[in-house]
Amino acid sequence: MEMTHSKEILRVAVDDMDSPGTPGWKAEYYFISGNEDGMYNITTDPITNEGIIGIAKEKNFDITSLVKLQIGVKNPETMSFCKDGKLITDSSQLPPPDSVKITVRMIDTNDPPEFEKYTDTVHQKEESEPGKSLYTPIVHDVDSSNIRFELIEDPANWVTVDKKTGKITTIKKMDRESPFVDENNIYRIVVAAIDNGAPPATSTFTLKVHIGDENDNIPTLVNKTVVLCGNLADKVSVPVKDADADPYSGPFIFSIANDDTKWELESTYGEEVVLVIREKIPYGNYSVPLVIQDKQNQATKETLRVEVCDCDESGVCHEHKPLSIVLGGAAIGLIIAGPLAFLLLLAIVVCNRGLEFTYLDMDKGTQTLVKYNEEGGCSDCKTDPFILTLGGFADGKKISYMQNTRTPPGVLYGNGRNSTATFSKNKLRHEHNRVNAAESTKKL
Known part of the structure; x- marks a missing residue:
């Protein structure tokens, strides 16, 4: 097959009457003619003593399709023989070395198209309007005149290729800062030329587009938020970046956008901005408006957020820990007693809904609850009305007890050691007052 390598295409064999394995038996093969191009x-073959013919390099059928080789063979040891009792070693008297003629026919295959240049470079300014022709490759194919072109690599989808001519044209603006452009500002496009053979053969061409820079990016802060450790320093450095290359990037010119007297810039020119506190300020978060200009005076406004705080040795702000609260026994008791008291009051209200009580401040320390509105007791309590007496004074002594006394309608009850006795005493006092009033009338 044309344009191929092969270790073996044919073997030739020899006969030698000398003892096998000896230098007088081993065969050495060589080309006499036909292999001038190597x-x-x-x-x-050390075992069979055969000669193995192989293809050392590729050859094209169109250059030659038929090769005639002549191969000779000899022994490593010089041949000699006896004649008339004499040892003959003169080469002129020796028989000529044996040889063989071999014809090699090369089989034609479908050769791939050949580009005149398999790689080339063009220059293109970034952000140029689409529709510009970048390159048209030149291709030859001895086996076919019908060749089509395919776009193999165009990672950013910036170009198109004409299937018949291979013409490469931009369809989008190219951006030097694209991640598909390498560090040398080169964008690679690969185009394939495919013929109509059976099977089709293919060759590829690589176009390197060197993209020129434009000032199409503004400088920006690398970090929008920084920490300034007030207990360790009074300034902080913030780097600036610009995706453009020189001369459209830094060093930059810095300024503060307003007249904030709390801040100043240590330097107004460089690759980073150094912000300094002019006066002592409380810890907290601050916003500092900055103006950054590149070498072409293209400016942008950036807001730097500064957290001023107390830091540890590693430069990290101390966290504000929440205050801890420890409750004593009295506080816990109050917390528990509050809901219990509310539940007790709720039970009293539910069981006596519709009854109104009036507290009378009686003389001599006697406290009395007077019941009004006998009707209207709650439906949940179908028992007789009762009066709940809470501690009081009797005969000048404080009494702490709770008395639940059932009462017929319209009867008053007092507070003391003996409610009945208190009622009788009040009745006698009323009678005594009536008698005294009668006697006074008689005297008058």
Whole structure:
């Protein structure tokens, strides 16, 4: 097959009457003619003593399709023989070395199209309007005149290729700062030329587009938020970046956008901005408006957020820990007693809904609850009305107890050691007052 390598295409064999394995038996093969371009090689099989013909390099059918080789063979040991009792070693008297003629026919295959240049470079300014022709490759194919072109690599989808001519044209603006452009500002496009053979053969071409820079990016802060450790320093450095290359990037010119007297810039020119506190300020968060200009005076406004705080040795702000609260026994008791008291009051209200009580401040320390509105007791309590007496004074002594006394309608009850006795005493006092009033009338 044309344009191929092969270790073995043919073997040739020899006969030698000398003892096998000896230098007088081993065969050495060599080309006498037909291999002037060094396309073929021949080696000896050490076991069989055969000559092995192989293809050393590729050859095209269109250059030659038929090769006639002549191969000779000899022994490593110089031949000699006896004649008339004499040892003959003169080469002129020795028989000529044996040889063989071999014809090699090369089989034609479908050769791939050949580009005149398999790689080339063009220059293109970034952000140029689409529709510009970048390159048209030149291709030859001895086997076919019908070639089509395919776009193999165009990672950013910036170009198109004409299927018949291979013309490469931009369809979008190219951006030097694209991640598909390498560090050398080169964008690679690969185009394939495919013929109509059976099977089709393909060759590829690589176009390197060197993209020129434009000032199409503004400088920006690398970090929008920084920490300034007030207990360690009074300034902080913030780097600035610009995606453009020189001369459209830094060093930059810095300024503060307003007249904030709390801040100043240590330097107004460089690759980073150094912000300094002019006066002592409380810890907290601050916003500092900055103006950054590149070498072409293209400016942008950036807001730097500064957290001023107390830091540890590693430069990290101390966290504000929440205050801890420890409750004593009295506080816990109050917390528990509050809901219990509310539940007790709720039970009293539910069981006596519709009854109104009036507290009378009686003389001599006697406290009395007077019941009004006998009707209207709650439906949940169908028992007789009762009066709940809470501690009081009797005969000048404080009494702490709770008395639940059932009462017929319209009867008053007092507070003391003996409610009945209190009622009788009040009745006698009323009678005594009536008698005194009668006697006074008689005297008058």
